[in-house]
Amino acid sequence: MIATNVRMYLLLVVTWMRAAAQYRGSLALLTAGSFVVNGLDIAAIWVIFAHTTRLGGFTLPEVMFLYGTAGVSFALADMLAGNTDKIGAYIKSGAFDTMLIRPVSPFVQLAADSFSPPRFGRLGQAVVVLGIALPQLGVPWSRAWMIPVMILCGLVIFIAIWTIAGAAQFLLVDAPEVANAFTYGGNQLTQYPFSVYGGELVRGVTFIVPLAFVNWQPGLYVLDHADPLGLPYALRFASPVAALIMALLATLAWRAGLRRYRSTGS
Template identity: 55%
Template sequence: MAEVLDRTVRAYGLLAWTWVRAAAQYPVSMVLLSLSTAAVGALDLLAITLMFAHAPRIAGFSAMEVVFLYGTSSLSFAVADLAFGTTERLGRHIREGSLDSMLVRPVSPLIQVATEDFSPRRFGKLIPPVAVLVVVLPRLEVSWDAGRVAMVPLMVLCGIAIFSGLWVLTASAHFLLIESHGATKAVTYGGGFLTQYPMSMFARDFVRAVTFVVPLAFVNWQPTLYVLDRPDPLGLPDGLRFAAPVAAMAVCALAAVAWRTGLRHYRSTGS
């Protein structure tokens, strides 16, 4: 198992580095595109700032607390998008028949799709959330202890795993539903946007759905309730605040099964 994982990581790194080297041939363009990507990524933060210009709190949360949600969610989503965002192109490969050529290469088709057109400019998405967390963490009104300090990187890592699993899971839907691009974006990009805000803003049934069906609440909402020492608006057990690793493993396991099942039942276009 460790050997397979090592080969997979090496293959991913090699293919991604090939695309990076190609982009690096035009360094000025690469830097400008990275900065423009960072600027676009900061628009969500601007929207939050404008909301607080008209209200001191949102759903009972202060500006620093909501910005903390934004930072943790955006960082997790940006890393997952960087690693697996291009898997959404699988439907196009199936329609065009180009997936067939991927299947005969000595590298997993998932790795090939995930590293397709890997561009350094996408690293620009990491700049806003990292900068936000550096600024906001010292300003949170939190009694920091070892558990709360450890929870911050843990929630980011679990968020990366959850979003990565969702990318692969929604990509796997293309094996069955060729034209499912819009629906899959609602889960991935929609999930990234949703987790930037307090879940207490939304209807109770909706929050239950993103807790027990599509576990987006474990990206940062449940862990944040622990960090900020807030009660759960739904009255859910406190133990759920520590369930992010379980949710992440469940999503990744489901994504792996869905991907393998899709590949096993895939039928070539014949082109």
Template identity: 70%
Template sequence: MIRTYILLAWTWVRASAQYPGSLAMLAIGSFAVNALDVVAIWVIFEHTRSLAGFNRAEVMFLYGTSGLSFALSDMLFGNVDRLSQHIKTGTFDTMLIRPAGAFVQMAVDRFGVHRLGRTIQATVVLAIAMPGLGLSWSRAWMVPLMVLCGIVIFTSIFALGGALQFLLVNAPEVANAFTYGGSTLTQYPLSVYGGELVKGVTFIVPLAFVNWQPALFVLDRPDPFGLPYWLRFAAPLAALALAGAAVLAWRAGIRRYRSTGS
């Protein structure tokens, strides 16, 4: 499966490379557009020393980890949210008869290497934020784990949104509320939101495990909402549970699919 993904992705990369100028402009544009989010953070901290008790370096850390997880997930698997377009045109039928998994084909379809600009931008932000935190290795080990878990969580939501498109015409809009909306939500400390919302993104849609709960451990901070301490280490469990639900939902959607007849 991994080999198939790499081969298909390389095919799209080679196709995109035929127009290097356009590819470079798209990547630069993606970098610049997302950099505006960082500008907004800097503007906020020009008028205050902390945001919900977090300083600038800590907010940039939250932004960088969330942004990097989402950017990689979106670049590698984000095309799954276009499933309804393939169903409507009948092109999804051809994916089902090819000797490769339908999910892999959907994920790599028109592989967007230009999205690398967003990944680079998030990486730069995280690299700038990390030195200002003064982390010891006893806590810094959590950072790569939380980014990996964030990728799995966002990818699972993309897959769940794709599975929903087997049933609902406007499912992409529903899924985007949790993928792109979830990315925006986790860019800031969850303590700026209400307690009920935070409980919802902890125990229902586990977006809090993208970076918030692990970050409380990394930054050695108490939970403002008084949630159990062990939740800070539960990101892998939340990611695996959501991934399992996504796999079951995707398989159920494939079984229910009856083709467009085209």
């Protein structure tokens, strides 16, 4: 079943990419525009460091590392499942009903629908930032193994949040901004060291919505930093556990939403 869903997802993505490739000039401009627009975030960080040497106790390369790892995870999640935040519009238009009668998972259809190649611009920008930061940090191999783990776990956590937020729209059809608050808002939050935020907020995104396990807790291990809040050291290795829990919750939320879905009749 999983292999079939993956194959169908790739087929749908390739179909949308072929359609987009018919307008090569527009595709190139949109991708470049996405790269530049997302680059404004890192430009803001550079402006901050033009007036200080540390942000929340972290140097510029360290902040770029946190930004890049979270950015790669978020960009991949956006490509794979970002379209789920539009489920409310599909429900109101009746398009979601069409997905339910096709012999393909409705989640796969929704995630792949209207796949936008310019999303690669966001991913490329995050990869560039991470590529610039890593050589300056000189992370030893004894800790570097955590980097791909945290990116993968961050990807799962972001997809899970997107899925849960999308599932909520089975009940809150007219509230896509609720989903954006946790997805795009979560991405903005993880771009900076959590040491610049209040302690209650950090605990909330550690034990309630586990955004701290995207790049903060594992990042403390990679960068060999002490936790400003003095949270247990073991949390630095808990990203896989957080990702697994979020994946299970997302699966349950999506299935519950489907069971309670009633057609709009449109």
